[in-house]
Amino acid sequence: MLITLISDPHIAPPGEHPFGVDxxxxxxxxxxxxxxxxxxxxxxxxxxxYRDGDESSYKWIKKQLDDNQTPYRIIGGxxxxxxxxxxxxxxEDHLHNSIELYYEEKIPGHHLICLDxxxxxxxxxxWSWLEEKLTSERELKKLIFMHHPPTEAAAPYMDKNHAFREIDKFRKLVKKSNCRPAVFCGHYHLEKSLILPEMDVFICPSTFFNLDDKYRDFKVLxxxxxxxxxxxxxEMLRTSVYYQ
Ligand SMILES: [Fe+2]
Structure with a gap:
Protein backbone atom coordinates (compact mmCIF):
# COMPACT_ATOMS: atom_id res chain seq x y z
CA MET A 1 0.00 0.00 0.00
CA LEU A 2 1.39 3.35 -1.00
CA ILE A 3 0.08 6.69 0.20
CA THR A 4 1.33 10.01 -1.15
CA LEU A 5 0.88 13.33 0.62
CA ILE A 6 0.82 16.80 -0.86
CA SER A 7 0.60 19.69 1.58
CA ASP A 8 -0.12 23.39 1.84
CA PRO A 9 -0.67 24.21 -1.85
CA HIS A 10 -2.28 27.57 -0.87
CA ILE A 11 -4.01 27.92 -4.23
CA ALA A 12 -4.39 31.60 -5.13
CA PRO A 13 -7.03 33.06 -7.49
CA PRO A 14 -6.27 32.73 -11.21
CA GLY A 15 -3.50 35.10 -12.31
CA GLU A 16 -2.50 35.96 -8.73
CA HIS A 17 1.08 34.94 -7.84
CA PRO A 18 1.63 35.60 -4.13
CA PHE A 19 5.33 36.38 -3.45
CA GLY A 20 5.81 35.74 -7.17
CA VAL A 21 4.88 32.06 -6.79
CA ASP A 22 2.65 30.21 -9.28
CA TYR A 50 -4.21 30.70 -0.25
CA ARG A 51 -6.13 32.81 2.24
CA ASP A 52 -9.40 31.82 3.83
CA GLY A 53 -11.40 28.99 2.37
CA ASP A 54 -11.90 30.25 -1.17
CA GLU A 55 -14.50 28.04 -2.85
CA SER A 56 -13.27 28.67 -6.40
CA SER A 57 -9.76 27.48 -5.39
CA TYR A 58 -11.33 24.32 -3.91
CA LYS A 59 -13.26 23.69 -7.12
CA TRP A 60 -10.07 24.08 -9.15
CA ILE A 61 -8.19 21.61 -6.88
CA LYS A 62 -11.07 19.13 -7.03
CA LYS A 63 -10.96 19.18 -10.84
CA GLN A 64 -7.19 18.52 -10.83
CA LEU A 65 -7.61 15.66 -8.34
CA ASP A 66 -10.57 14.11 -10.17
CA ASP A 67 -8.67 14.26 -13.48
CA ASN A 68 -5.61 12.65 -11.85
CA GLN A 69 -7.68 9.55 -11.01
CA THR A 70 -5.75 8.49 -7.88
CA PRO A 71 -8.25 8.10 -5.01
CA TYR A 72 -7.79 11.05 -2.68
CA ARG A 73 -8.73 12.47 0.71
CA ILE A 74 -8.73 16.03 1.96
CA ILE A 75 -8.11 17.51 5.40
CA GLY A 76 -8.46 21.16 6.41
CA GLY A 77 -5.78 23.62 7.53
CA GLU A 92 -20.87 16.58 4.45
CA ASP A 93 -21.28 13.19 6.18
CA HIS A 94 -17.94 13.82 7.91
CA LEU A 95 -18.71 17.39 8.98
CA HIS A 96 -19.33 17.57 12.74
CA ASN A 97 -21.18 20.46 14.39
CA SER A 98 -21.01 22.22 10.97
CA ILE A 99 -17.38 23.23 11.61
CA GLU A 100 -15.04 20.23 11.93
CA LEU A 101 -14.26 17.78 9.13
CA TYR A 102 -12.83 14.58 10.59
CA TYR A 103 -13.21 10.91 9.71
CA GLU A 104 -11.58 7.50 9.76
CA GLU A 105 -10.85 4.76 7.28
CA LYS A 106 -9.57 1.23 7.69
CA ILE A 107 -7.27 -0.49 5.24
CA PRO A 108 -5.63 -3.89 5.77
CA GLY A 109 -3.45 -3.62 8.91
CA HIS A 110 -3.90 0.12 9.31
CA HIS A 111 -6.37 2.58 10.78
CA LEU A 112 -6.31 6.02 9.11
CA ILE A 113 -7.52 8.80 11.41
CA CYS A 114 -7.99 12.15 9.67
CA LEU A 115 -8.35 15.08 12.08
CA ASP A 116 -9.41 18.70 11.71
CA TRP A 127 -10.96 14.91 21.43
CA SER A 128 -13.43 12.24 22.62
CA TRP A 129 -13.68 10.79 19.12
CA LEU A 130 -9.88 10.66 18.82
CA GLU A 131 -9.52 8.93 22.19
CA GLU A 132 -12.05 6.31 21.15
CA LYS A 133 -10.27 5.69 17.83
CA LEU A 134 -6.81 5.40 19.42
CA THR A 135 -8.01 2.82 21.91
CA SER A 136 -10.13 0.68 19.57
CA GLU A 137 -8.95 -2.11 17.27
CA ARG A 138 -5.47 -2.20 18.70
CA GLU A 139 -4.30 -4.75 16.15
CA LEU A 140 -4.38 -2.00 13.50
CA LYS A 141 -1.42 0.40 13.25
CA LYS A 142 -2.74 3.93 13.83
CA LEU A 143 -1.88 6.55 11.22
CA ILE A 144 -3.02 10.08 12.07
CA PHE A 145 -3.30 12.78 9.41
CA MET A 146 -3.70 16.37 10.63
CA HIS A 147 -2.63 19.79 9.42
CA HIS A 148 -0.72 20.99 12.51
CA PRO A 149 2.25 19.03 13.87
CA PRO A 150 1.13 18.02 17.39
CA THR A 151 4.59 18.76 18.80
CA GLU A 152 7.26 21.40 18.64
CA ALA A 153 9.45 20.64 15.66
CA ALA A 154 12.79 22.46 16.10
CA ALA A 155 11.55 24.97 13.52
CA PRO A 156 11.96 28.25 15.45
CA TYR A 157 9.76 30.58 13.38
CA MET A 158 6.81 28.19 13.18
CA ASP A 159 7.15 26.86 16.75
CA LYS A 160 7.10 30.42 18.08
CA ASN A 161 4.34 31.86 15.91
CA HIS A 162 2.08 29.13 14.52
CA ALA A 163 2.23 26.00 16.70
CA PHE A 164 -0.74 23.75 17.49
CA ARG A 165 -2.28 25.12 20.68
CA GLU A 166 -2.90 21.80 22.46
CA ILE A 167 0.43 20.03 22.13
CA ASP A 168 0.59 18.85 25.77
CA LYS A 169 -2.96 17.50 25.68
CA PHE A 170 -2.30 15.65 22.42
CA ARG A 171 0.93 14.10 23.65
CA LYS A 172 -0.66 13.01 26.95
CA LEU A 173 -3.61 11.39 25.17
CA VAL A 174 -1.36 9.53 22.74
CA LYS A 175 0.92 8.39 25.56
CA LYS A 176 -2.06 7.15 27.57
CA SER A 177 -3.43 5.26 24.56
CA ASN A 178 -0.09 3.44 24.26
CA CYS A 179 -0.51 2.75 20.53
CA ARG A 180 2.49 4.68 19.17
CA PRO A 181 0.86 6.24 16.10
CA ALA A 182 2.63 7.65 13.07
CA VAL A 183 1.40 11.22 12.60
CA PHE A 184 1.56 12.91 9.18
CA CYS A 185 1.09 16.67 8.94
CA GLY A 186 1.88 19.82 7.02
CA HIS A 187 1.50 23.47 8.08
CA TYR A 188 5.17 24.08 8.96
CA HIS A 189 6.27 24.52 5.34
CA LEU A 190 9.29 22.28 5.73
CA GLU A 191 10.22 18.63 5.75
CA LYS A 192 10.89 16.96 9.10
CA SER A 193 10.86 13.59 10.87
CA LEU A 194 10.47 13.62 14.66
CA ILE A 195 10.88 10.47 16.72
CA LEU A 196 9.22 11.05 20.12
CA PRO A 197 8.74 8.61 23.01
CA GLU A 198 5.01 8.19 22.32
CA MET A 199 4.70 8.78 18.53
CA ASP A 200 6.55 9.43 15.28
CA VAL A 201 5.73 12.67 13.46
CA PHE A 202 6.45 13.30 9.78
CA ILE A 203 5.94 16.78 8.35
CA CYS A 204 5.27 17.12 4.63
CA PRO A 205 6.74 20.19 2.89
CA SER A 206 4.58 22.72 1.02
CA THR A 207 4.23 23.15 -2.72
CA PHE A 208 3.90 26.94 -2.13
CA PHE A 209 7.16 27.73 -0.26
CA ASN A 210 9.37 26.01 2.29
CA LEU A 211 11.24 27.62 5.17
CA ASP A 212 14.86 27.30 6.21
CA ASP A 213 14.75 26.19 9.84
CA LYS A 214 18.34 27.25 10.45
CA TYR A 215 16.99 30.81 10.77
CA ARG A 216 14.90 32.11 13.67
CA ASP A 217 13.04 34.46 11.32
CA PHE A 218 10.97 33.83 8.23
CA LYS A 219 13.40 32.77 5.48
CA VAL A 220 12.30 30.94 2.37
CA LEU A 221 14.42 27.93 1.37
CA GLU A 235 6.78 -5.27 8.52
CA MET A 236 7.51 -1.56 8.21
CA LEU A 237 6.53 1.99 7.41
CA ARG A 238 8.92 3.75 5.05
CA THR A 239 8.58 7.42 4.18
CA SER A 240 10.58 9.82 2.00
CA VAL A 241 10.15 13.32 0.60
CA TYR A 242 10.76 14.11 -3.07
CA TYR A 243 11.34 17.50 -4.72
CA GLN A 244 11.06 18.00 -8.44
FE1 LIG B 1 -1.18 26.02 7.80
Whole structure:
Protein backbone atom coordinates (compact mmCIF):
# COMPACT_ATOMS: atom_id res chain seq x y z
CA MET A 1 0.00 0.00 0.00
CA LEU A 2 1.39 3.35 -1.00
CA ILE A 3 0.08 6.69 0.20
CA THR A 4 1.33 10.01 -1.15
CA LEU A 5 0.88 13.33 0.62
CA ILE A 6 0.82 16.80 -0.86
CA SER A 7 0.60 19.69 1.58
CA ASP A 8 -0.12 23.39 1.84
CA PRO A 9 -0.67 24.21 -1.85
CA HIS A 10 -2.28 27.57 -0.87
CA ILE A 11 -4.01 27.92 -4.23
CA ALA A 12 -4.39 31.60 -5.13
CA PRO A 13 -7.03 33.06 -7.49
CA PRO A 14 -6.27 32.73 -11.21
CA GLY A 15 -3.50 35.10 -12.31
CA GLU A 16 -2.50 35.96 -8.73
CA HIS A 17 1.08 34.94 -7.84
CA PRO A 18 1.63 35.60 -4.13
CA PHE A 19 5.33 36.38 -3.45
CA GLY A 20 5.81 35.74 -7.17
CA VAL A 21 4.88 32.06 -6.79
CA ASP A 22 2.65 30.21 -9.28
CA UNK A 23 0.71 28.20 -6.68
CA UNK A 24 -1.47 26.50 -9.30
CA UNK A 25 1.49 25.49 -11.43
CA UNK A 26 3.41 24.05 -8.45
CA UNK A 27 0.41 22.07 -7.21
CA UNK A 28 -0.29 20.70 -10.69
CA UNK A 29 3.43 19.90 -10.96
CA UNK A 30 3.42 18.01 -7.65
CA UNK A 31 0.33 16.07 -8.68
CA UNK A 32 1.97 15.05 -11.93
CA UNK A 33 5.32 14.31 -10.17
CA UNK A 34 3.73 12.00 -7.57
CA UNK A 35 1.81 10.08 -10.24
CA UNK A 36 5.06 8.17 -10.99
CA UNK A 37 4.46 6.38 -7.65
CA UNK A 38 1.21 4.70 -8.77
CA UNK A 39 -0.07 5.62 -5.34
CA UNK A 40 -3.13 3.88 -3.88
CA UNK A 41 -4.24 6.97 -2.01
CA UNK A 42 -3.33 10.64 -2.14
CA UNK A 43 -3.97 12.83 0.91
CA UNK A 44 -3.86 16.64 0.82
CA UNK A 45 -2.88 17.69 4.34
CA UNK A 46 -4.49 21.11 4.50
CA UNK A 47 -4.20 24.76 3.52
CA UNK A 48 -5.66 24.14 0.09
CA UNK A 49 -6.65 27.79 -0.11
CA TYR A 50 -4.21 30.70 -0.25
CA ARG A 51 -6.13 32.81 2.24
CA ASP A 52 -9.40 31.82 3.83
CA GLY A 53 -11.40 28.99 2.37
CA ASP A 54 -11.90 30.25 -1.17
CA GLU A 55 -14.50 28.04 -2.85
CA SER A 56 -13.27 28.67 -6.40
CA SER A 57 -9.76 27.48 -5.39
CA TYR A 58 -11.33 24.32 -3.91
CA LYS A 59 -13.26 23.69 -7.12
CA TRP A 60 -10.07 24.08 -9.15
CA ILE A 61 -8.19 21.61 -6.88
CA LYS A 62 -11.07 19.13 -7.03
CA LYS A 63 -10.96 19.18 -10.84
CA GLN A 64 -7.19 18.52 -10.83
CA LEU A 65 -7.61 15.66 -8.34
CA ASP A 66 -10.57 14.11 -10.17
CA ASP A 67 -8.67 14.26 -13.48
CA ASN A 68 -5.61 12.65 -11.85
CA GLN A 69 -7.68 9.55 -11.01
CA THR A 70 -5.75 8.49 -7.88
CA PRO A 71 -8.25 8.10 -5.01
CA TYR A 72 -7.79 11.05 -2.68
CA ARG A 73 -8.73 12.47 0.71
CA ILE A 74 -8.73 16.03 1.96
CA ILE A 75 -8.11 17.51 5.40
CA GLY A 76 -8.46 21.16 6.41
CA GLY A 77 -5.78 23.62 7.53
CA UNK A 78 -5.83 27.02 9.19
CA UNK A 79 -6.35 28.75 5.83
CA UNK A 80 -9.34 26.54 5.04
CA UNK A 81 -13.02 26.64 5.85
CA UNK A 82 -14.06 23.11 6.78
CA UNK A 83 -17.73 23.59 5.93
CA UNK A 84 -16.88 24.95 2.44
CA UNK A 85 -14.39 22.09 1.98
CA UNK A 86 -17.06 19.57 2.97
CA UNK A 87 -19.56 21.09 0.55
CA UNK A 88 -17.13 21.28 -2.37
CA UNK A 89 -15.73 17.77 -1.92
CA UNK A 90 -19.09 16.16 -0.98
CA UNK A 91 -17.86 15.27 2.51
CA GLU A 92 -20.87 16.58 4.45
CA ASP A 93 -21.28 13.19 6.18
CA HIS A 94 -17.94 13.82 7.91
CA LEU A 95 -18.71 17.39 8.98
CA HIS A 96 -19.33 17.57 12.74
CA ASN A 97 -21.18 20.46 14.39
CA SER A 98 -21.01 22.22 10.97
CA ILE A 99 -17.38 23.23 11.61
CA GLU A 100 -15.04 20.23 11.93
CA LEU A 101 -14.26 17.78 9.13
CA TYR A 102 -12.83 14.58 10.59
CA TYR A 103 -13.21 10.91 9.71
CA GLU A 104 -11.58 7.50 9.76
CA GLU A 105 -10.85 4.76 7.28
CA LYS A 106 -9.57 1.23 7.69
CA ILE A 107 -7.27 -0.49 5.24
CA PRO A 108 -5.63 -3.89 5.77
CA GLY A 109 -3.45 -3.62 8.91
CA HIS A 110 -3.90 0.12 9.31
CA HIS A 111 -6.37 2.58 10.78
CA LEU A 112 -6.31 6.02 9.11
CA ILE A 113 -7.52 8.80 11.41
CA CYS A 114 -7.99 12.15 9.67
CA LEU A 115 -8.35 15.08 12.08
CA ASP A 116 -9.41 18.70 11.71
CA UNK A 117 -6.99 21.06 13.50
CA UNK A 118 -7.91 23.99 11.27
CA UNK A 119 -8.54 26.35 14.18
CA UNK A 120 -5.26 25.32 15.86
CA UNK A 121 -6.99 23.11 18.44
CA UNK A 122 -9.64 20.34 18.62
CA UNK A 123 -13.18 20.57 19.99
CA UNK A 124 -14.22 18.53 23.01
CA UNK A 125 -16.22 16.32 20.67
CA UNK A 126 -13.21 15.68 18.43
CA TRP A 127 -10.96 14.91 21.43
CA SER A 128 -13.43 12.24 22.62
CA TRP A 129 -13.68 10.79 19.12
CA LEU A 130 -9.88 10.66 18.82
CA GLU A 131 -9.52 8.93 22.19
CA GLU A 132 -12.05 6.31 21.15
CA LYS A 133 -10.27 5.69 17.83
CA LEU A 134 -6.81 5.40 19.42
CA THR A 135 -8.01 2.82 21.91
CA SER A 136 -10.13 0.68 19.57
CA GLU A 137 -8.95 -2.11 17.27
CA ARG A 138 -5.47 -2.20 18.70
CA GLU A 139 -4.30 -4.75 16.15
CA LEU A 140 -4.38 -2.00 13.50
CA LYS A 141 -1.42 0.40 13.25
CA LYS A 142 -2.74 3.93 13.83
CA LEU A 143 -1.88 6.55 11.22
CA ILE A 144 -3.02 10.08 12.07
CA PHE A 145 -3.30 12.78 9.41
CA MET A 146 -3.70 16.37 10.63
CA HIS A 147 -2.63 19.79 9.42
CA HIS A 148 -0.72 20.99 12.51
CA PRO A 149 2.25 19.03 13.87
CA PRO A 150 1.13 18.02 17.39
CA THR A 151 4.59 18.76 18.80
CA GLU A 152 7.26 21.40 18.64
CA ALA A 153 9.45 20.64 15.66
CA ALA A 154 12.79 22.46 16.10
CA ALA A 155 11.55 24.97 13.52
CA PRO A 156 11.96 28.25 15.45
CA TYR A 157 9.76 30.58 13.38
CA MET A 158 6.81 28.19 13.18
CA ASP A 159 7.15 26.86 16.75
CA LYS A 160 7.10 30.42 18.08
CA ASN A 161 4.34 31.86 15.91
CA HIS A 162 2.08 29.13 14.52
CA ALA A 163 2.23 26.00 16.70
CA PHE A 164 -0.74 23.75 17.49
CA ARG A 165 -2.28 25.12 20.68
CA GLU A 166 -2.90 21.80 22.46
CA ILE A 167 0.43 20.03 22.13
CA ASP A 168 0.59 18.85 25.77
CA LYS A 169 -2.96 17.50 25.68
CA PHE A 170 -2.30 15.65 22.42
CA ARG A 171 0.93 14.10 23.65
CA LYS A 172 -0.66 13.01 26.95
CA LEU A 173 -3.61 11.39 25.17
CA VAL A 174 -1.36 9.53 22.74
CA LYS A 175 0.92 8.39 25.56
CA LYS A 176 -2.06 7.15 27.57
CA SER A 177 -3.43 5.26 24.56
CA ASN A 178 -0.09 3.44 24.26
CA CYS A 179 -0.51 2.75 20.53
CA ARG A 180 2.49 4.68 19.17
CA PRO A 181 0.86 6.24 16.10
CA ALA A 182 2.63 7.65 13.07
CA VAL A 183 1.40 11.22 12.60
CA PHE A 184 1.56 12.91 9.18
CA CYS A 185 1.09 16.67 8.94
CA GLY A 186 1.88 19.82 7.02
CA HIS A 187 1.50 23.47 8.08
CA TYR A 188 5.17 24.08 8.96
CA HIS A 189 6.27 24.52 5.34
CA LEU A 190 9.29 22.28 5.73
CA GLU A 191 10.22 18.63 5.75
CA LYS A 192 10.89 16.96 9.10
CA SER A 193 10.86 13.59 10.87
CA LEU A 194 10.47 13.62 14.66
CA ILE A 195 10.88 10.47 16.72
CA LEU A 196 9.22 11.05 20.12
CA PRO A 197 8.74 8.61 23.01
CA GLU A 198 5.01 8.19 22.32
CA MET A 199 4.70 8.78 18.53
CA ASP A 200 6.55 9.43 15.28
CA VAL A 201 5.73 12.67 13.46
CA PHE A 202 6.45 13.30 9.78
CA ILE A 203 5.94 16.78 8.35
CA CYS A 204 5.27 17.12 4.63
CA PRO A 205 6.74 20.19 2.89
CA SER A 206 4.58 22.72 1.02
CA THR A 207 4.23 23.15 -2.72
CA PHE A 208 3.90 26.94 -2.13
CA PHE A 209 7.16 27.73 -0.26
CA ASN A 210 9.37 26.01 2.29
CA LEU A 211 11.24 27.62 5.17
CA ASP A 212 14.86 27.30 6.21
CA ASP A 213 14.75 26.19 9.84
CA LYS A 214 18.34 27.25 10.45
CA TYR A 215 16.99 30.81 10.77
CA ARG A 216 14.90 32.11 13.67
CA ASP A 217 13.04 34.46 11.32
CA PHE A 218 10.97 33.83 8.23
CA LYS A 219 13.40 32.77 5.48
CA VAL A 220 12.30 30.94 2.37
CA LEU A 221 14.42 27.93 1.37
CA UNK A 222 12.66 26.82 -1.83
CA UNK A 223 9.52 26.82 -3.97
CA UNK A 224 9.24 23.38 -5.50
CA UNK A 225 6.73 20.80 -6.58
CA UNK A 226 7.13 18.13 -3.87
CA UNK A 227 5.38 15.29 -2.06
CA UNK A 228 5.92 12.74 0.69
CA UNK A 229 5.58 9.06 -0.13
CA UNK A 230 4.53 6.58 2.58
CA UNK A 231 4.94 2.89 1.92
CA UNK A 232 3.05 0.61 4.29
CA UNK A 233 3.50 -3.09 4.84
CA UNK A 234 3.06 -5.48 7.74
CA GLU A 235 6.78 -5.27 8.52
CA MET A 236 7.51 -1.56 8.21
CA LEU A 237 6.53 1.99 7.41
CA ARG A 238 8.92 3.75 5.05
CA THR A 239 8.58 7.42 4.18
CA SER A 240 10.58 9.82 2.00
CA VAL A 241 10.15 13.32 0.60
CA TYR A 242 10.76 14.11 -3.07
CA TYR A 243 11.34 17.50 -4.72
CA GLN A 244 11.06 18.00 -8.44
FE1 LIG B 1 -1.18 26.02 7.80
Missing amino acids: TRGLFAGALEFQSREKSDLLIITGDLS NHDDSSVLARTFAL SSVGSLSKLQ NNKACYRGVELSE
